[in-house]
Amino acid sequence: MRPDPQQPARRLQDFQGSCRDDRRVMGALVLAAIVVLAAVSSRTGLRGAVALALVSLLWLLINGNAEGAVLWSVTRDHGMTETDLAGLAGLGVAAWRGRQVWREPGGTDA
Numbered sequence: 001m002r003p004d005p006q007q008p009a010r011r012l013q014d015f016q017g018s019c020r021d022d023r024r025v026m027g028a029l030v031l032a033a034i035v036v037l038a039a040v041s042s043r044t045g046l047r048g049a050v051a052l053a054l055v056s057l058l059w060l061l062i063n064g065n066a067e068g069a070v071l072w073s074v075t076r077d078h079g080m081t082e083t084d085l086a087g088l089a090g091l092g093v094a095a096w097r098g099r100q101v102w103r104e105p106g107g108t109d110a
Helices: 007-039 041-066 084-103
Strands: 070-073 079-081
Touching: 007 041, 007 084, 041 084, 079 084
Parallel strands: none
Antiparallel strands: 070 079
């Protein structure tokens, strides 16, 4: 029985395909976390605002698979895309909720 010379290449393609799927799933989970954390942010206090800010920053780092249209170009290869708006909106909600909690009497006890 002769070894198949294409077998290593097929294994690499299978591995690369599964990594792309893993990144898509990770992106979907992070985006879902932004939505959930934003929805419950009025009940979670300062900790919830910090968690929302961190997840939103994570989204800005990993959203490359779902970029969308470029809304504003900084350079030829860099700019703000449609999917970046989800992270920016999450940061905005986190800042707003954090400020509300901080201004409440005893608000940092969340």
